Amino acid sequence: MNLFSDIRAAVLDALAAMQAEGALPAGLDMSNVAVEPPRDAAHGDMATNAAMVLAKPAGQQPRAIAEALAAKLSADPRIVTAEVAGPGFLNLRLTPDAWRGVVAAALGQGRDFGRSDMGRGVKVNVEFVSANPTGPMHVGHTRGAVFGDALAALLDFAGHEVTREYYINDAGAQVDVLARSAYERYREANGLSPEIREGLYPGDYLIPVGEALKAKYGASLLDRPEADWLADVREFATQRMMEMIRQDLALLGVRMDVFSSERAITASGRVEEAIETLRGMGLIYEGTLEPPKGKLPEDWEEREQTLFRSTAHGDDVDRPVKKSDGSWTYFAPDIAYHWDKVKRGYDQLIDILGADHGGYVKRLKAVVSALSDGRVPLEVKLIQLVKLYKNGEPFKMSKRAGTFVTLRDVVEQAGPDVTRFVMLTRKNDAALDFDFDKVLEQSKDNPVFYVQYAHARVCSVIRKAAEAGIAADDATLAGADLAHLAHDAELSLARKIAEWPRLVEISARGHEPHRVAFYLYELASDLHGLWNRGNEDTSLRFVQEGNAPVSQAKIALARAAGVVISAGLGILGVTPAEEMR
RNA sequence: GGCCCCGUAGCUCAGGGGAUAGAGCGACCGCCUCCUAAGCGGUAGGUCUCAGGUUCGAAUCCUGACGGGGCCGCCA
Numbered sequence: 240m241n242l243f244s245d246i247r248a249a250v251l252d253a254l255a256a257m258q259a260e261g262a263l264p265a266g267l268d269m270s271n272v273a274v275e276p277p278r279d280a281a282h283g284d285m286a287t288n289a290a291m292v293l294a295k296p297a298g299q300q301p302r303a304i305a306e307a308l309a310a311k312l313s314a315d316p317r318i319v320t321a322e323v324a325g326p327g328f329l330n331l332r333l334t335p336d337a338w339r340g341v342v343a344a345a346l347g348q349g350r351d352f353g354r355s356d357m358g359r360g361v362k363v364n365v366e367f368v369s370a371n372p373t374g375p376m377h378v379g380h381t382r383g384a385v386f387g388d389a390l391a392a393l394l395d396f397a398g399h400e401v402t403r404e405y406y407i408n409d410a411g412a413q414v415d416v417l418a419r420s421a422y423e424r425y426r427e428a429n430g431l432s433p434e435i436r437e438g439l440y441p442g443d444y445l446i447p448v449g450e451a452l453k454a455k456y457g458a459s460l461l462d463r464p465e466a467d468w469l470a471d472v473r474e475f476a477t478q479r480m481m482e483m484i485r486q487d488l489a490l491l492g493v494r495m496d497v498f499s500s501e502r503a504i505t506a507s508g509r510v511e512e513a514i515e516t517l518r519g520m521g522l523i524y525e526g527t528l529e530p531p532k533g534k535l536p537e538d539w540e541e542r543e544q545t546l547f548r549s550t551a552h553g554d555d556v557d558r559p560v561k562k563s564d565g566s567w568t569y570f571a572p573d574i575a576y577h578w579d580k581v582k583r584g585y586d587q588l589i590d591i592l593g594a595d596h597g598g599y600v601k602r603l604k605a606v607v608s609a610l611s612d613g614r615v616p617l618e619v620k621l622i623q624l625v626k627l628y629k630n631g632e633p634f635k636m637s638k639r640a641g642t643f644v645t646l647r648d649v650v651e652q653a654g655p656d657v658t659r660f661v662m663l664t665r666k667n668d669a670a671l672d673f674d675f676d677k678v679l680e681q682s683k684d685n686p687v688f689y690v691q692y693a694h695a696r697v698c699s700v701i702r703k704a705a706e707a708g709i710a711a712d713d714a715t716l717a718g719a720d721l722a723h724l725a726h727d728a729e730l731s732l733a734r735k736i737a738e739w740p741r742l743v744e745i746s747a748r749g750h751e752p753h754r755v756a757f758y759l760y761e762l763a764s765d766l767h768g769l770w771n772r773g774n775e776d777t778s779l780r781f782v783q784e785g786n787a788p789v790s791q792a793k794i795a796l797a798r799a800a801g802v803v804i805s806a807g808l809g810i811l812g813v814t815p816a817e818e819m820r
Numbered sequence: 821g822g823c824c825c826c827g828u829a830g831c832u833c834a835g836g837g838g839a840u841a842g843a844g845c846g847a848c849c850g851c852c853u854c855c856u857a858a859g860c861g862g863u864a865g866g867u868c869u870c871a872g873g874u875u876c877g878a879a880u881c882c883u884g885a886c887g888g889g890g891c892c893g894c895c896a
Binding site: 271273275277278279282286288291294295301324325326327328371373408411412413527528529530531532533536538539542544546555556558559561562563564566568569593594595596597598599600601621623624664665666668669670672684685686688689691692693695696699700702703704707745746748749751753754757760761764767768770771772773774775777780781782818819 | 821826835859860861
């Protein structure tokens with residue numbers, strides 16, 4: 240149930256009736272007609288811009304259209320008043336029963352209240368994290384992981400068929416480096432001193448990998464040429480790294496549906512296949528690139544390479560798929576991988592990438608456009624930098640300096656709830672300040688506690704009611720006589736609850752899970768506000784001792800808010816606490 | 821030089837073309853005999869970086885400046 244879209248439908252019906260009567264011309268575009276909560280509550284419960292949007296195409300005065308529309312709408316039993324205001328707004332006031340209906344719907348549907356069928360039949364692939372399997376996840380990865388997971392949950396809630404996918408970069412030079420680094424730790428495990436040369440990964444996390452290699456191979460790999468052991472050690476170490484990454488993701492509460500391997504794609508010849516397909520479209524050629532303007536790379540020289548004509552699909556320059564030595568660039572397997580996703584039948588692809596991949600977006604879009612014949616849209620959500628602060632001072636992560644902050648560091652200290660909420664209370668395209676002390680503080684400055692506290696208060700009310708001998712289970716509440724909700728402070732909370740289904744659709748459409756976090760904060764604020772009004776006006780307390788029917792109506796309202804908080808936190812992956820200690 | 825992101829209250833940030841631009845923190849003044857005060861109410865605080873444009877209407881869309889960050893062919 241979405242009261243805003245219900246009322247919008249009523250507005251459209253009224254406009255259609257006006258057209259049938261000749262009061263409005265036929266063939267008007269109604270797509271911009273909106274029914275929204277007004278910025279200022281004094282204007283009413285809902286406002287529509289219909290008259291202003293239609294005035295010009297209809298060739299009529301906006302206020303005249305609004306007057307006629309108001310006359311039609313006032314026949315609707317849910318609408319108390321329809322007043323023309325300002326340049327042609329139509330402000331609507333709804334009956335208390337309309338708002339009580341929202342409370343009833345939320346109780347009836349529980350955490351499913353607000354689910355939308357907006358994405359029905361739409362298959363979406365959300366690729367995120369995709370951290371290289373060469374070490375533990377760090378703070379930067381954490382933001383992408385949390386964002387992707389929440390976006391996937393949001394799209395699911397809005398009715399899409401969602402696949403969460405991780406692309407394992409297990410085929411490039413970096414996994415050879417990993418293998419060499421692990422091999423040194425293997426030598427170390429065998430009592431030799433490791434040579435962690437420049438360019439190898441020095442992290443301690445490879446020490447157990449070296450020991451595990453010793454357990455498996457004994458001393459048999461010692462003093463052998465690299466060619467003898469590289470492939471085996473690479474395979475072994477890569478698997479170990481992926482296990483570690485899966486554990487890190489599990490700590491955060493992130494679960495993937497599909498892990499795709501670059502190595503598998505490369506080995507199966509699909510890169511060649513993809514490039515040949517593009518060649519068949521006339522999009523692959525041998526040529527040289529113009530040097531970039533401005534600051535040149537130091538070793539710039541003109542080279543002939545195999546290039547992808549990405550400019551034919553909106554890119555600024557063509558992009559190399561082969562290096563000058565004839566081997567594939569990083570881009571080539573990515574072409575094959577995205578083609579693979581297209582062939583798996585998704586209607587929409589979403590890539591969650593770090594902001595340092597900004598220069599990569601246009602070529603990826605070009606590939607998907609070319610290989611899907613323009614049918615499958617690819618949206619790339621760039622996750623901007625996480626700036627770390629400690630004691631209010633910015634500090635840089637450095638593996639060498641030992642200030643490398645892992646996901647595990649953060650989650651084990653702050654907990655997954657705080658980590659997730661903080662990282663989701665910001666748009667993906669704005670940089671995020673992550674202040675360790677503030678996040679660890681667990682104080683009122685931390686919005687996640689504020690929202691959880693609201694939920695805990697609802698649970699507390701229900702417990703108190705039970706102690707007072709008033710039944711307050713969901714089944715009883717669903718049958719409560721909501722006519723006892725009459726105070727405007729109570730109906731205001733119902734109005735906020737009514738916005739939830741609308742907010743879900745807006746957030747899902749914009750791929751903006753942060754909106755959920757901000758809405759939950761507002762909803763929590765409204766609940767806390769109503770709670771405290773009970774201090775001055777005892778008739779506003781949820782539990783009215785000795786009056787079960789009235790208590791149950793009030794608790795039903797609180798429970799409806801709690802159900803929405805619970806559902807919203809569920810999308811964000813945050814636990815709805817039942818009590819705070 | 822080009823491309824991407826950002827610029828809104830002292831600070832951190834919301835604001836899917838709508839009315840008098842909002843919240844938190846900080847400052848100031850109040851509220852616990854009472855469902856958890858991890859809470860609530862109020863006051864103060866604004867040239868929405870600037871200049872053009874589109875529109876009945878722009879913080880929002882477009883163009884261009886300015887400022888900050890990121891990226892830019894044999895790294896992935």
